[in-house]
Amino acid sequence: MHQEQPFQPDESADKPAKPRRLSEIVKSISTAGDLTIGQLVDSLGERAFGALMFIFAVPNIIPTPPGTSAILGLPLVILTWQVLIGRQSLWLPALVRERRISRDxxxxxxxxxxxxxxxxxxxxxxRLSLIVNSNAAERAIGLVAFPLALILFLPIPFGNIMPAAAIACLALGLAERDGLAVGFGYVLSLASVAVLAAVSSALYIAVVAFFRALFGL
Incomplete structure (x- = not known):
């Protein structure tokens, strides 16, 4: 006679879905045609602040078509500001959402x-959850990333690569909850500010010397 087996609950049903890794998020971006920034944000989920920070920052590090920083700089400024103030969902003005990102x-x-x-x-x-897993830690990331995003948005000579790399590291740490990556992002942030200050000082000295030589001062 057949004996019924006791009911075994499916424990996997209660387990939360494993969050997507950044490589999976990047792969999910459609490259079949041009996308608006709004379409890109909606496809990734508006609460994926770390992923969006990474996606908007990295094109300033790698060789991409001209005009990249002009297109992605403003949404990165708005995004990092909202991380700073602790927003839980991303808002972008219609003018920014309608900007197009080319297929290339x-x-x-x-x-x-x-x-x-x-x-x-x-x-x-x-790891190192103290510097990444709290509202205060996330706001600290925004506090550092926001001025770096402003630097990316402004047309400062040689001012893009290091700030973009710092924001990308902070974004990786935020997305993957890796405090070590966040710490490295803080170090890169300090280095990028120091380099920018040195370059700005050198440009100022060069301009002053030029005009002094020009006018015999």
């Missing part, structure tokens, strides 16, 4: 960033 720019970004992200994810993991 999207393809360049996805093709170049995905292999790098896959390698980085081998070492990224949740």
């Amino acid at each position: 720019m999207l393809q360049t970004f996805v093709n170049k960033v995905t292999p790098v992200m896959t390698r980085l994810e081998r070492v990224l993991r949740p």
Whole structure:
């Protein structure tokens, strides 16, 4: 006679879905045609602040078509400001949402960033939670990233790469809950400010010397 087996509850049903890694998020970006910034944000989920910070910052590090910083700089400024003030969902004005990102720019970004992200994810993991896993920690990330985003948005010579790299590290740490990556982002932030100050001082000295020589002062 057949004996019924006792009911075994499906424990996997109660487990929360594992969050997507950044490489999966980057791969999910459609490169079939041009996208508006609004379409890109909506496809990634408006609460994915770390992923969006990374996506808007990294094109300023890698070679991409001209005009990239002009298109992605303003939404990055708005995004980092909202991280700073502790917003839980992203808001972008209609003028920014309607800006178009070209298919070529999207393809360049996805093709170049995905292999790098896959390698980085081998070492990224949740750790040093004190500097990443609280509202105060997230606001601190915004406090550092916001002025760096302003630097990216402004047409400062040689001023893009290091601030963009610092924001990308902060974004990685925020997205992957890796305090070590956040700490490295803070170090890069200090270094980028120091380099920018040195470059600005050198440009100022050069301009002053030029006008003194020109007018015989």
